[in-house]
Amino acid sequence: MSDKPRPPLPGEICPAPIADHEHIVLGHGSGGKLTQELIEKVFLPRFDNPYLARLDDQAVLEMNGLRLAFTTDSFVVTPIFFPGGDIGRLAINGTINDLAMCGAVPRYIAAAFILEEGLATEALTRVVESMRAVADEAGVMLVTGDTKVVNRGKGDQIFITTTGLGVIERPVQISANRARPGDQILLSGTIGDHGMAVMSKRENLEFEGPIESDCAALDSLVAAMLEASENIHCLRDPTRGGVATVLNEIAARSEVGMELDERLIPVRETVKGACEILGLDPLYVANEGKLVAMVAPEAAEAVLKRMREHPLGAEACRMGEVVAAHPRRVLMKTPIGGTRILDVMLGEPLPRIC
């Protein structure tokens, strides 16, 4: 009998660490523990530099007195059209958001398309029109691009890779390693909407009510928050892996603990119901128009007030606090008075969500 683990079945969440993996599994794209392991074991040792080592969603490059933010993401969501958005809207907004999460003003976007032979030209056109509309709203320009076509059955309709370039105009240092005990943890609104919207469409599920993706560009919300105070230490958009995964990443990078109160976290009733049916925890479900912020205690109230005045932050709330105790652990008080550990997601409950 071989000592080697058997290759995982398609879609299987594989509990073994990457060191034991001879093959890539869906969980390596989850944004959770397996993705972290892939980054730490395959990418980081080979691209060892201070920019990548920050493990933020963007690199900050100092050039000629200019502080540039640079970020890239591939989008492989299926289906490509879903309630509240499509892959084009997702790609542009996602890249704008990754720039905004270090306080940058988004300026330029590059877009590379991998099309599957047989794709309807009309579908491509609709996606491109979405991209244009979203880019215009945010005042970013798509300045360069590329198109490749792969044989039928070697792709899946459309994959889009967007790369963004933005300028950090304020003297802020926003990074996952800057959370400090006492920081207030703010959340800009309800969680789980995007993931459940894509799932409902993909699996053709009928829930109690319609669920729409929250897909939105957060740059204007971040601009409003920074006007209220520059004392914002971390910003993250909780996409793949959800709020729980992002908070764990910040806790690990900043060597701090976190204490949350589950009762404070807003979840739409329809999303809550859909999650219960599917056995998912909304804290691990992807969002595409939400952010979490670690804000210095003296600035938190002003920042929260400004968030609530913004259309994308109307339901913003304080969800907890950064603590010195239990570094790298995120604890959550449950509604019935218990405490649970919110761990990083291991595998991939919702593959290809973005």
Add this chain to the structure above:
Amino acid sequence: MSDKPRPPLPGEICPAPIADHEHIVLGHGSGGKLTQELIEKVFLPRFDNPYLARLDDQAVLEMNGLRLAFTTDSFVVTPIFFPGGDIGRLAINGTINDLAMCGAVPRYIAAAFILEEGLATEALTRVVESMRAVADEAGVMLVTGDTKVVNRGKGDQIFITTTGLGVIERPVQISANRARPGDQILLSGTIGDHGMAVMSKRENLEFEGPIESDCAALDSLVAAMLEASENIHCLRDPTRGGVATVLNEIAARSEVGMELDERLIPVRETVKGACEILGLDPLYVANEGKLVAMVAPEAAEAVLKRMREHPLGAEACRMGEVVAAHPRRVLMKTPIGGTRILDVMLGEPLPRIC
């Protein structure tokens, strides 16, 4: 009977223009006429801005007195390992080259991976190691990235999208619209090596001798050329669609004609033989370590001399001249004294070559 054209068969080169296409065909990714039509009919009308309208392989952005070059490309080559390179080496070199082709010094690269479930982790590791080696040679840093995983059968092992950022340090204006009558057309070496190397591996063909990809980073060659003279008007790396397609693009954008002499164009004997067997013209076959340059007549000799002193330009030659006559047409004198029109490639003789 329907007026609509039947959907193309897989791999079929479809002569109808995009306006008649309801579906994407492989030829839309060829870099030839169908790619141009897709760009002109789907992308340009929706992303109407002066950067994209230049139709160069990179955007030049002026920021804070800095002239930045910004370029993106997806790589979908199959097989991912081929004689002389692999998809990782191709991705980094391709992006370095697109930056170099406007005279920029490559600085930073972002890389986004789309992995197919089931990919051998060892193959990914080898590709990443290639990327690192090539980046180090050229002094560029991979500063940010992304990884997605798609289900088995929805991708093809590895797709890589690399986006580059470089700085144009010299006061040069190098663009496809700057060719002028009298410019000398220089070519840095033999043509067709990359395309035939990939084909031979993919189709398991045995030719008279081994054919290796010419995959290489051209930034140091361009730096040497610009040291010889800044009077270089256009630079292009003839990848998809080959030398013929690139020259046609420059002729169209600059509203000039070109006259080439086939006898001056170096092609390796093995490549020539392989092309003859497959019925391909090396002028339409992809290169990944070659460039064509339109150089002011008074500078041509000095630039060519410097090219020949560089290891990547040892076989550099003058292949023809830009003329005022027959604008937008590229004519070539054949060895037997005739003249043929070199048109843009229509479809896709060699799909997924980069």
